[in-house]
Amino acid sequence: MLLTGSFPSDASIDSRSVADPSKRAFLSKMTALFAAAAFGGLATPAGEAAHPPVMSALTAEIDNHIKYLRISGRIAANERTAWLIYDFTSRQYLTAINADIPYQSASMIKPFIALAFFYKVLEGKLPYTPYHRMRMEAMIQYSDNGATNYFIRLLNQTSHRSGPVEAERTLKHYHPGIFRNTRIVERIPNGGRSYRNKASALDYHRFLHALWYNQLPFSNELKRLMNLPNRDRVYTGADEVARQTWVFDKTGTTARLCGDMGILVAQGRNGGRYPYTFIGIIEKARPTRNYRAWKDDRGDVIRDVSGIAYQHLRRMYNLV
Numbered sequence: 001m002l003l004t005g006s007f008p009s010d011a012s013i014d015s016r017s018v019a020d021p022s023k024r025a026f027l028s029k030m031t032a033l034f035a036a037a038a039f040g041g042l043a044t045p046a047g048e049a050a051h052p053p054v055m056s057a058l059t060a061e062i063d064n065h066i067k068y069l070r071i072s073g074r075i076a077a078n079e080r081t082a083w084l085i086y087d088f089t090s091r092q093y094l095t096a097i098n099a100d101i102p103y104q105s106a107s108m109i110k111p112f113i114a115l116a117f118f119y120k121v122l123e124g125k126l127p128y129t130p131y132h133r134m135r136m137e138a139m140i141q142y143s144d145n146g147a148t149n150y151f152i153r154l155l156n157q158t159s160h161r162s163g164p165v166e167a168e169r170t171l172k173h174y175h176p177g178i179f180r181n182t183r184i185v186e187r188i189p190n191g192g193r194s195y196r197n198k199a200s201a202l203d204y205h206r207f208l209h210a211l212w213y214n215q216l217p218f219s220n221e222l223k224r225l226m227n228l229p230n231r232d233r234v235y236t237g238a239d240e241v242a243r244q245t246w247v248f249d250k251t252g253t254t255a256r257l258c259g260d261m262g263i264l265v266a267q268g269r270n271g272g273r274y275p276y277t278f279i280g281i282i283e284k285a286r287p288t289r290n291y292r293a294w295k296d297d298r299g300d301v302i303r304d305v306s307g308i309a310y311q312h313l314r315r316m317y318n319l320v
Contacts, residue, residue, distance in 0.1 A: 058085060058312045059095040062305055069301060078285040084201040085309045087316075088212065088275040094312065099205070102181040102198040103283045106252030107143045108261050109184060109197045111226060112207065114140065116167040117151050118218040119174060125158045128218075136221075140250060141228040145188040152187050163187065164197075178206040193254055201279040204261035208277045211248075212263055223248055226262065233260040233302040234278050240307025242267065242320045255287035258298035266310065266319045274317050280305055 062083055069075045082098040105112075114136060120126040138144035139151065152163035159166050168184040181200035188194050210216050211223065226248040230236075235247045241264070249262025259281040266274045280302040288294035313319060 056093075056095055058309065059097060061308055061312070062095055062097065065305065065308060074297065074301065075282070076284070080283055080285075082201045082279070082281040082283075083305060084205050084277065084279040086205055086209070086277045087313065088277075089317065094276070094309070096201070099201040099279075100181065102183065102200050103259070103281045104195055104252075104254060104257040105182075105197045105199045106194060106254045106257045106259065107145075107148075108204065108250050108252035108259055109194075109199065110139050110143065110148055111222065111250050112171060112179070112182065112184070112199070113148055113151050113155075113167055114222060114225065115207070115216060115218075116155055116170040118216075118222070119170050120155065120158050122217045123158075126154055136225060137228065140225040141230055143230075143251065149187045175206075175210070178210060179203055180206075195254060195256060201261075201281060204279045205277050208248075208261065208263050212275060226250060232262065233258075233280065233299045234262055234264060234306040236303075237300070238303040238306045238310075241310045242314075244320050245310070246273075253295050253299075255291050255294070256284045258282045258295050258302065260302055260306075264306075264310070266313060266317070269318050269320055272317075274313060274319065276309070276313060278306055278309055 066075065066081060070077070075081070080098065080101075080103075082101060082103060084096045084099045085094040086092070087094050117126065117132075117136075118128070121128045135144075135147045135150055139147040152167065154163075155166045155170070156163035159169075161169060164184045164186055168179070168182060171179045171182065171184075179199070180203060181198070182203050183196075183198045186194060186196045207216075211219055214220070216222065227246070230249075230251070232247060232249045233251055234249055235241050235245060244267040246265040247262055248265075249260055252259045252261075259279075261277075261279040263275055263277055266276070268274055282298045282301060284294075310319070
């Protein structure tokens, strides 16, 4: 669901504004802060539960559902899944299944590329122009691979490293505690058959957690981009998720990967809002022979689990 006017844009910040002394001082503090994190000082984001649960009622419900889908043949023996739901209200993980295992990232890597670019803007090495904003919308809202490679090439221009290597280096320089299992090693190949870039469900969650609490540069702009209307797999077609729910997400699809990662903000009957992260990933060992049917069916599996998660939270908070 699109939120209009809810998040003021940071797009007016350009390389000239980040070059002033106050911005340089901020950068210096940020570098020191995240350097400390590398040695465990900020291993867990502020206010977040330290560890995912070993077992919970929601974990058991999701696990039983996936087992049923395997028995019925909707999930194949050569497919593995990962699920993570984190409740911002209780500050607890509600489930984390295979959450620390790196999977193909496909287009879910694109918000990470955007963040690496925004750090280069903050450093004064690149501007964020109206044209960049248009290409950023194409990358996030429409999952445009050409736009993604455009930003990777821009990252390449800021150092002697390749664009993918510079993207990963930038993310891990500022946030070693977030991108622990992230590997960015290639641009999006022709046809979008990107299998080598990887991240874990926990990486996506830690990114979303920092985004929600505005701990990233251009957080409001990233939220705006991820809130633009698209055909997602956590809300669109998920009948058990109330239409009043707000969504900030990014899908990812290849012939071996179907996933979605995002923040859903549910509405309570008391008028309050209850945000939570939802990450669902299904990865196939070998490319499917029927891409469209496979990605549509596995997308529906993610929608089913999104509905299970919403109904669990509905019982917790009396949601609409």
